[in-house]
Structure formats: C-alpha cells, structure tokens
Amino acid sequence: MNGNSESMDTVAVHGGERRPGPDGSVVFPIYQGTVYEVEPGTSYHDLKYIRLNSTPSQLYLHDKLAAIEGAEAAVATSSGMAAVTTILLSLMRAGDHLLASDCLYGGTHDFLTGHAADLGWSFSFVDAGRPETWEAARTERTTVFLVETITNPLMRVGRLDQVADFGRRMRIVTVIDNTFAPLLQKLVTGRDDSFSSPVERIFIATNGPMGTANPQRQGLFAAILDGHRPNNTFGGIPTIANDYSPLWNAQLYEWTADAVSKGYRSQLREEFQILTLVQDGILTGPEGKPFGDSHVIINCPPVQRLN
Numbered sequence: 001m002n003g004n005s006e007s008m009d010t011v012a013v014h015g016g017e018r019r020p021g022p023d024g025s026v027v028f029p030i031y032q033g034t035v036y037e038v039e040p041g042t043s044y045h046d047l048k049y050i051r052l053n054s055t056p057s058q059l060y061l062h063d064k065l066a067a068i069e070g071a072e073a074a075v076a077t078s079s080g081m082a083a084v085t086t087i088l089l090s091l092m093r094a095g096d097h098l099l100a101s102d103c104l105y106g107g108t109h110d111f112l113t114g115h116a117a118d119l120g121w122s123f124s125f126v127d128a129g130r131p132e133t134w135e136a137a138r139t140e141r142t143t144v145f146l147v148e149t150i151t152n153p154l155m156r157v158g159r160l161d162q163v164a165d166f167g168r169r170m171r172i173v174t175v176i177d178n179t180f181a182p183l184l185q186k187l188v189t190g191r192d193d194s195f196s197s198p199v200e201r202i203f204i205a206t207n208g209p210m211g212t213a214n215p216q217r218q219g220l221f222a223a224i225l226d227g228h229r230p231n232n233t234f235g236g237i238p239t240i241a242n243d244y245s246p247l248w249n250a251q252l253y254e255w256t257a258d259a260v261s262k263g264y265r266s267q268l269r270e271e272f273q274i275l276t277l278v279q280d281g282i283l284t285g286p287e288g289k290p291f292g293d294s295h296v297i298i299n300c301p302p303v304q305r306l307n
C-alpha cells in the first residue's frame, strides 16, 4: 500500500513518475524505442537495454508498481513462473535448502520436484498454516521460505505474518507468491451481467473429486484448462466482448455432507445447473455458509471459451 496521503487511484495513474518529467511531460511518456546510446564508461548493468529490464518505460513500470505496493523496488517479468524462478535463482546457491509450502501452484511444485535437485538445492514441504512444524524442517542451509498468499488452486491461506516473523528470526528470506490482487477487491462484485462489466462469475468446487485422469474432476484447474477439456464453469461472458472476461469473481461452492454420501458429486459445467443445486440445498458456500460472492477476484482471464 502507498504510505502517503494520495488515493490509490492517483498513485495508480501517477505513481512512479519522474518529477520533472522528461522534456516537460506532465504524464510520463511511454517510450517505444528499444535501442539507446551508451555513454562511454557505462557499465553493463547501467545500460538502457530491454533484456536488462532497464529502458525508461520498464523503469517507470517498476517504479509505479513499487509505489502502488509501498515497496522499495519492483521488477516486472513476462510471466509468473519467470518471477518465481528468477527470485529463487537469485537467492539460492548449490547446497542451499528451501522451505516451501506444501500447497503451491502446480508449475512451482513441478519446478521444485523436477529441477531443484539438478541445481543442487534441497527442499522440504511444510504446512504454511502450522508454524510449530517449521523449525524441525529448517536446516543450517535454509535460505528461502516460499509460500503463496491465497494458494492456487486450493485457495488455502497460511499464517503469513508468522512466516515473515519466522524468516526474520531465522534470517531466511521470505518469498511470497501472490497471484490474487487484494486491491481488486475495490471492484464491484456480486452482481451478475451488468452492462460493460469487466467481471464475470466463475464457479469453483472446493470439495469435488480431483485429478486430471478423473473425468469428474472439479476445482479451479478443471474449471479452466488442465490439458483436458475445461469445465467452463463461467457465468455468461460479459457484454463488452464476446469471448473474453477480464476478471473472474470466484463463487466457491461446496457439496454438502449429505450430497457427498449419496454420491451426487458429478461434474457441473453449467451456471444454471449449479444455481439450481444451490437452491435445492445440495451445494452451499464454503463450510456450509451461504453460497455467493466469495470476495475473491482472479485477474487471470480466460481468452478462449470452448463450446
């Protein structure tokens, strides 16, 4: 968060701008140029070079992100996995050990289980919600503690404040991978299909059968695209564009214990089927609470809708 008195809207528009702006510009210009002169004596790391993320527009983006987050600095990468691997490769050396949440995004989990050993790293998976177990898993070479805020796709929330405290005490760098953006909570959600809404509902089972080999698979991966046919459990795509929903508003649903015991948990692929089962009391919100807006916005839009 920005620690000053400017509103988030102002920071989002003007944060990170140089004052005075180049050539008298009031709004920082976006530079389309990719090649910049090199002053004699400039070191490699001071070049304005697109692959070093150091052109004026890239630096401006970093400064803006840092201003929005109230952070010392920010670096933009081309994908989430690029960010995760870059930070780990920067912090870890051969022989180092990593504590990682046992509930991670699949790509990160695969990276650790498939490649950490090749890099000479060892790791232990720990439950980010059980601080009492962390000390036993730590070694003299533990360098990083990697967790996610709200985990993707299982949406668990660990003891993040205690992860940070533990890291400070043990001199371990805490790396928090955040795919859900809390500021997006300011968006109006919970409505359905208002004109030009950038938000669409996505229905996600929290206690459905899982696993890509399971034809009844449910949950976030299955709702989107897990290498198989996606369940496409979106509400109608918003009016603004035909096949594009910029943001999802998660509507988590849970099968009741009665529905589970009666074997009702078949795959649901259609909005009105889900809403009807909610009406019939077969589905509820998480932990039996009323079904509806789970107040989670997912900024990871589908670009394709298969019929």
Ligand SMILES: Cc1ncc(COP(=O)(O)O)c(C=O)c1O
Pocket: 078, 079, 080, 081, 082, 084, 105, 107, 108, 148, 151, 152, 177, 178, 179, 300
């Ligand atoms: C928690 C988390 N980390 C990393 C990633 C990877 O991001 P990308 O698909 O941009 O590589 C994702 C993607 O959904 C994610 O949810």
